Amino acid sequence: MYEIKRLENGLENIDGFYFGGVNSGFKKEGNDLGFIRSSEPVDISSVFTSNKFQAAPIRHFLKKRQNFRTNFILLNSKNANAMTGEAGINDIDEIFKNLSKNINLVNPVMSSTGVIGYRLKKEKIISAFDKFDFDSRDSNGVVGAIMTTDSFKKEIAVSVKFDDKKEFKIAAICKGAGMINPSLATMLCFILTDANISKPDMDELLKEACESxxxxxxxxxxxxxxxxxxxxxxxxxxxxxxxxxxxxLKLITKELALMLVKDGEGATKVVEFNISGALNLKEAEHAAKALSNSLLVKTAIFGEDPNWGRIASTIGASGVECDEDKLEIYYDDVLVYDKFHKELDEKRELAAHQVMKKPSYTISCNLNVGDAQFSAYGCDLGHKYVSINADYRS
Structure with missing residues (x-):
């Protein structure tokens, strides 16, 4: 048996790593350049964007031999080094060539976030290397270096303790608040652990955790x-x-993903779309995601409009198996539609409106054609919108 327990602070909980951040001049104030260093080369697993125009740091990473080990990650904000061609990759090599004068590097990795289409200002980055304390363990320093439009830092750490008192720990930092869509978000996430996990398991479990x-x-x-x-x-x-x-790992990645939802630019409400009674898991997921991405539903949430027709219309348009005489829709515990209540009377409309004024609530839709269930979580952004799809079962 084992127990998973939340820990205070972030990356500081993991032995064998050093991290910190400095200001290199990309931001007027606050850190914009950070690092994660290991005391010796370590295994690294990764998941990247599905965008075909992958940024130079990702292309630089993928050029390395398979299953390489590294001892250094360099992080920067304000400049994505994306759509910069081979020159962007060469800039990374030049940056690391200069960094190697300060510290021993083994297969160094770079990760960037910021504006697309501009070459890195190498001179600013290189001139900042003398500011680094490569033996620091400042989690706040490195997470601050990757924050852009984030309104709060995103970090989490847990211990996994067994009955025999042995334990391992996992900690992570993340950034992201906007331009988010399935196939990851506009986000960077770095997860450190002291667990004695094999590289194949790292690859398998990281991919699985990211999917959900x-x-x-x-x-x-x-x-x-x-x-x-x-x-x-x-x-x-x-x-x-x-x-x-x-x-x-799933607990950590899901919690960080929910932080992205809560930090969506302009967000004021977090809403769960729960689809139950679907024909199968695929259809439950499809219907939930259709609701979370519908412009009609987005504007209804922002306007606190309990019009169930937008919900029903979106489900019907999604192509899943459904029947208007079997469908049931609730806003929290307020019934707004079933075959006996197809018109929203004044009393239930007022009750549903009060639900929608709350900072968080659930819109539940039972299709009553099967047993599968899927929940999608979202928040209003005015004319923007954020959703996270998770918590599924059949």
Whole structure:
């Protein structure tokens, strides 16, 4: 048996890594250049954006031999180094060539976020290297270096403790608040662990965790060029259990994904769309995502309009198996539609409107044609919108 417990602070919980950030001049104030360093080369697993115009840092990473090990990640904000061609990749090599004068590098990796279409200002980055304390363990410093439109820092750490008192830990930092769509978000996420996990398990479990968290996130329908999730392990604890690691990693990635939802630019409400009674899991997921991405539904949430017709219309247009005489729609516990209540009377309309004024609530739709269920979570953004799809079962 094991217990997963939240820890205070962030990356500081993981032995074998060092991290920090400085201001290199990209931002007027606050850190804009950061690093994550390991005391020795470590395995690294990654998941990247599905955008075909992948940014130079991702292309630089993918040029390396398969299953390489690294001891250094350089991070920057304000400049995505995307759509910069081979020159953008060469800029990274030049930056690391200069950094190697300060510290020993093994297969260094770079990750960037910011404006697309501009070459990196290499001189600013290189001149900032002397400011780094490569032995620091400042989680706030590095998470600040990757924040752009984020309104709060996103970090989490957990311990996984077993009955024999042995334990391993996982911690992560993340950035992202806008331009978010399934196939990751405009986001960078770096996950560190001291678990004695194998590289194949790292690859398998990271991909699986992303599918039910970051790869189910949507804000405004755009998929970025720089989306990146990386997992590194120092193996310092010497402890590992696959099922426990799987559960803890999914907890971390889902919580970070929900932070992206809550930090959606202009967001004021978090809404759950729950589809139940669907023919199968695929149809439940499809209907829930249709609701979370519908312009009609977005504007209804922003305007606090309890018009159930927008919900029903979107489900019907999604192409899933459904029947108007079987459909049931609730706003929290307020019934707004079933075959006996096809007109929204004044009393129920007022009750539903009061639900929609709350900072968070659930719109539940039972299709009553099967047993599958899927929930999609979202928030209003005025004319923008964010949703995360997770928590599914059949």
């Amino acid at each position: 968290s970051f790869n189910a996130v949507s804000v405004d329908g755009d998929t970025s060029t720089n989306d990146t999730v990386m997992l590194l392990t120092s193996r310092k604890s010497g402890v590992y259990d696959k099922e426990a690691f799987k559960e803890a």
